[in-house]
Amino acid sequence: MRKAVGVDLGGTKINVLLVNEKGEVLGRDKQPTEADRGKDYVINKIKDMIHNVLQQGRVSEKDIEGIGIGFPGLMDREKKSTLYAPNLGDEWKKEVFLGRELEEYFNVPTYLENDVNLIAWAEWLVGAGRGTKTMICVALGTGIGSGIVLNGKLWIGAHGMAGEFGHITVLPDGPICGCGNRGCIEAIASGTGIEKYARSILPQHTDSLIWGLCNGNLEEVTVKTIYQAAEQGDKLAIDIFNHAGYYLGIALANYVHIVDPEKIVIGGGVANVREYIGKPMREEFYRRVLPSFRDKVTFSWAELGEDAGGIGAALLALYR
Amino acid sequence: MRKAVGVDLGGTKINVLLVNEKGEVLGRDKQPTEADRGKDYVINKIKDMIHNVLQQGRVSEKDIEGIGIGFPGLMDREKKSTLYAPNLGDEWKKEVFLGRELEEYFNVPTYLENDVNLIAWAEWLVGAGRGTKTMICVALGTGIGSGIVLNGKLWIGAHGMAGEFGHITVLPDGPICGCGNRGCIEAIASGTGIEKYARSILPQHTDSLIWGLCNGNLEEVTVKTIYQAAEQGDKLAIDIFNHAGYYLGIALANYVHIVDPEKIVIGGGVANVREYIGKPMREEFYRRVLPSFRDKVTFSWAELGEDAGGIGAALLALYR
Numbered sequence: 210m211r212k213a214v215g216v217d218l219g220g221t222k223i224n225v226l227l228v229n230e231k232g233e234v235l236g237r238d239k240q241p242t243e244a245d246r247g248k249d250y251v252i253n254k255i256k257d258m259i260h261n262v263l264q265q266g267r268v269s270e271k272d273i274e275g276i277g278i279g280f281p282g283l284m285d286r287e288k289k290s291t292l293y294a295p296n297l298g299d300e301w302k303k304e305v306f307l308g309r310e311l312e313e314y315f316n317v318p319t320y321l322e323n324d325v326n327l328i329a330w331a332e333w334l335v336g337a338g339r340g341t342k343t344m345i346c347v348a349l350g351t352g353i354g355s356g357i358v359l360n361g362k363l364w365i366g367a368h369g370m371a372g373e374f375g376h377i378t379v380l381p382d383g384p385i386c387g388c389g390n391r392g393c394i395e396a397i398a399s400g401t402g403i404e405k406y407a408r409s410i411l412p413q414h415t416d417s418l419i420w421g422l423c424n425g426n427l428e429e430v431t432v433k434t435i436y437q438a439a440e441q442g443d444k445l446a447i448d449i450f451n452h453a454g455y456y457l458g459i460a461l462a463n464y465v466h467i468v469d470p471e472k473i474v475i476g477g478g479v480a481n482v483r484e485y486i487g488k489p490m491r492e493e494f495y496r497r498v499l500p501s502f503r504d505k506v507t508f509s510w511a512e513l514g515e516d517a518g519g520i521g522a523a524l525l526a527l528y529r
Numbered sequence: 530m531r532k533a534v535g536v537d538l539g540g541t542k543i544n545v546l547l548v549n550e551k552g553e554v555l556g557r558d559k560q561p562t563e564a565d566r567g568k569d570y571v572i573n574k575i576k577d578m579i580h581n582v583l584q585q586g587r588v589s590e591k592d593i594e595g596i597g598i599g600f601p602g603l604m605d606r607e608k609k610s611t612l613y614a615p616n617l618g619d620e621w622k623k624e625v626f627l628g629r630e631l632e633e634y635f636n637v638p639t640y641l642e643n644d645v646n647l648i649a650w651a652e653w654l655v656g657a658g659r660g661t662k663t664m665i666c667v668a669l670g671t672g673i674g675s676g677i678v679l680n681g682k683l684w685i686g687a688h689g690m691a692g693e694f695g696h697i698t699v700l701p702d703g704p705i706c707g708c709g710n711r712g713c714i715e716a717i718a719s720g721t722g723i724e725k726y727a728r729s730i731l732p733q734h735t736d737s738l739i740w741g742l743c744n745g746n747l748e749e750v751t752v753k754t755i756y757q758a759a760e761q762g763d764k765l766a767i768d769i770f771n772h773a774g775y776y777l778g779i780a781l782a783n784y785v786h787i788v789d790p791e792k793i794v795i796g797g798g799v800a801n802v803r804e805y806i807g808k809p810m811r812e813e814f815y816r817r818v819l820p821s822f823r824d825k826v827t828f829s830w831a832e833l834g835e836d837a838g839g840i841g842a843a844l845l846a847l848y849r
Contacts, residue, residue: 366789469686
């Protein structure tokens with residue numbers, strides 16, 4: 210069976226997987242990125258990790274068809290270089306020939322792609338999107354990203370930047386986003402956005418259970434403490450998630466009006482609070498879309514969890 | 530040179546064109562739709578009009594490669610039937626085998642497509658979008674629609690409904706839209722939306738020149754009277770267009786974050802007030818998009834005017 214290696218390079222951790230053509234994981238290595246130790250340290254670590262997963266699968270580099278690399282930033286896919294990442298330190302804010310270096314070192318083809326696009330690619334091929342032709346996949350985490358599969362192809366856009374869902378404006382005068390604008394969906398419904406909103410309204414709700422869970426310290430409010438409060442029936446905590454879900458529903462309706470997919474797949478860390486965000490999200494979505502979309506577009510939760518990016522990276526070397 | 534006929538069936542008029550492979554118009558017939566006289570009347574009129582343009586071009590049905598038909602509603606492209614149009618009367622709210630009937634009558638292939646998609650197709654092939662691979666085209670008129678060309682193909686979506694740009698929410702609690710929701714860009718920046726907004730704020734601005742131009746009657750406020758006032762330097766009239774342009778800029782930034790095109794082409798009747806809407810639109814657009822888009826996405830005004838839909842329909846029979 211055909212095999213490939215997938216590298217998911219993130220700001221906090223690196224996940225390297227050996228994957229077969231069915232998307233099954235045959236070897237895995239996950240380590241902290243330690244980007245502060247410099248670019249060469251990170252690249253050498255990736256090389257070691259690739260050796261490790263090959264060994265686990267009892268194969269050599271000759272047995273794999275390629276190495277896919279998911280990168281959290283901008284890249285030049287032709288030159289196989291990374292151009293800019295906000296979260297990997299200064300050395301990654303200029304061009305790094307990551308793909309080319311691994312290609313020469315292992316003597317196999319490499320493929321560079323945006324990390325969230327690879328989550329979409331994996332979910333479409335072997336996850337929650339399989340069986341569809343056209344799908345959008347949204348990753349809710351510290352930030353919000355998305356990937357688009359159109360008629361069985363990853364749509365990366367004219368400049369490789371399609372699917373920047375996090376920076377859709379849903380509230381023109383809303384909270385300030387990391388990008389500098391106001392009211393991006395990321396500023397409202399990402400983990401960071403939810404926490405900021407909670408901190409802004411908690412002072413008016415001194416009876417909320419969140420206060421106890423964060424030791425009376427607003428700095429300690431996290432999606433996790435809000436979730437715990439919601440689990441105990443705290444109305445404010447539930448309202449906080451409803452607020453995020455409402456705006457997500459609007460943003461997704463916008464997305465669907467443009468792309469017209471069969472399915473929306475939702476993943477990422479914040480999707481863990483799905484029971485609280487999912488209902489208001491779907492309600493507002495179906496309220497906002499034109500009637501002709503209502504019985505045609507469905508939702509699924511992502512199926513591949515934290516391995517999605519690495520699996521997608523490997524599958525990019527096997528299917529394009 | 531290859532030739533085809535394009536039919537642009539609209540709520541108020543029908544435009545039929547004989548077009549060559551360069552997009553040049555060799556024959557034309559434009560007539561009122563008179564939808565109130567019934568579906569068979571309209572279909573017979575279209576047949577007559579096609580005969581007329583063939584005669585003008587001194588060709589017969591054997592000399593054309595097909596007939597493209599632009600339809601303002603939902604359709605079944607495979608069955609070549611129209612399914613639903615809001616503005617053509619009750620008979621067009623159920624299935625009409627328009628494409629099939631013309632195909633049998635003229636014995637040439639027919640192609641059915643959404644009217645705004647065909648404007649995009651024409652602008653991409655022979656208008657303001659030529660030379661690009663990926664483009665979005667927005668038509669600002671009584672309503673707001675759009676079409677998407679991705680890598681040289683019309684993207685119609687999984688259910689033929691992609692590019693429903695008019696129903697992107699830009700202001701969740703904004704004015705009510707014809708679709709029943711609040712704050713769709715169509716409810717704010719279409720001709721109808723601009724007029725509604727003007728009527729809502731005019732009572733607080735008794736010194737506006739618009740009052741004189743509409744004979745003191747709010748019902749007579751139109752985009753045209755607002756435009757005339759703006760031309761005379763009326764501040765309120767200019768503010769009214771700024772308001773539409775501001776929200777259009779936001780909606781277009783959303784569009785670009787998702788699709789990542791090379792170019793945005795803007796057309797339609799309201800585009801006539803381009804000098805007033807264009808500047809705030811572009812300013813807010815470039816303020817809202819991520820920096821990586823700023824030097825990559827450009828604007829153009831549509832070039833084909835009122836013939837765009839008919840030219841696009843004919844070109845759909847020649848290129849797909």
